[in-house]
Amino acid sequence: MQxxxxxxxxxxLENSVRVSKYPMQIDISKCTDEITNKTRSLAGAPRGSGHDNFLKGIVVQFDLTFTVKAWTEAERYHWFDIVSSQSTMHRISKMNVDDCCCSYVTEKTKKYVKELQQNYLDDQTxxxxxxxxxxxxxxxxxxxxISTNYLQLKTIYGQRRNHVLPEWRWFCSWIKSLPYSWMITGKDYDGDEDYRTWPRGRSGRYTWED
Known part of the structure; x- marks a missing residue:
């Protein structure tokens, strides 16, 4: 379990819903954070149309654990910012290979990396x-x-939910647990979607064999 x-x-979230009503309002003091049919229409606009731009204001931050392979792909997203991260460049010689590799890494590969670790520790050239x-x-x-937003997650969900890498599929399933996730997925959400009661610090667990 990982x-x-x-x-x-x-x-x-609430403020972004409120300001999404600016374009059609002369007196902006009348704009509220109530979710209306217009809110749903804007959120459901096609990716890249610009009509769903208010989703950019809904910021999501979390700690994400991915394989190096998945990180290489994640870095293509402009608004999927890495605030800080673990580093193989600095710590590869100290890492516990058995603990930090996913289950698809073979024992032969891990054994070889351990040998290279020991070679370096014996002769640090x-x-x-x-x-x-x-x-x-x-x-x-x-x-x-990670610091990102609903607009970026909408793109990721559309592109990655059926991806060959299991961690991408799992990540897209996790997206559906976010408050008002229908703004991202375009699908109804039958769980707790109340922004005020969504638990801060929520975690997501993943089993590689799933």
Whole structure:
């Protein structure tokens, strides 16, 4: 069992709903944070149309644990910001290979990395360090603090929910647990969608075998 998401918090939902009403209002003091049919229409606009731009104001922050392979793909998203992260560059020689690799990394691969770790610890040359660093498997799990928003998550959900990497599919399932997740997915949500009662610091657990 692996915790992929921890310490999740959501900010700005009510205010973003309120300001989404500005374009059609002359007296903005009349704009409220009530979710209306117009709110639903804007949120459901096609990705890239610009009509759903208010979703950018709904900020989500969390700690995310992904494989190096998944992180390589995540970095393509402009508004999926890495606040800080674990680093193989700094800590690869200290990592417990058995603990930090996903279940798809073979025992043969892990054994080889351990040998390279020991070679470096015995003889700490730049060459030995680079040999260890460049042979680290893409199945190593690293945790990063992420800051993103509903608009970016809407793009990710549309592109990744059926992805071949299991952690992407799981991440998209987790997106559906967010308050008012229908703004992202376009689908009805039958759980607790009250922004005020959504638990701060919510975690998500994932089993690789699922």
């Amino acid at each position: 915790n992929l998401i921890e310490n999740a918090v959501v900010y700005g 730049p060459e030995n360090y680079l040999r260890l660093l460049y042979n680290a498997p893409t199945g190593i799990m690293l945790t990063a603090g």
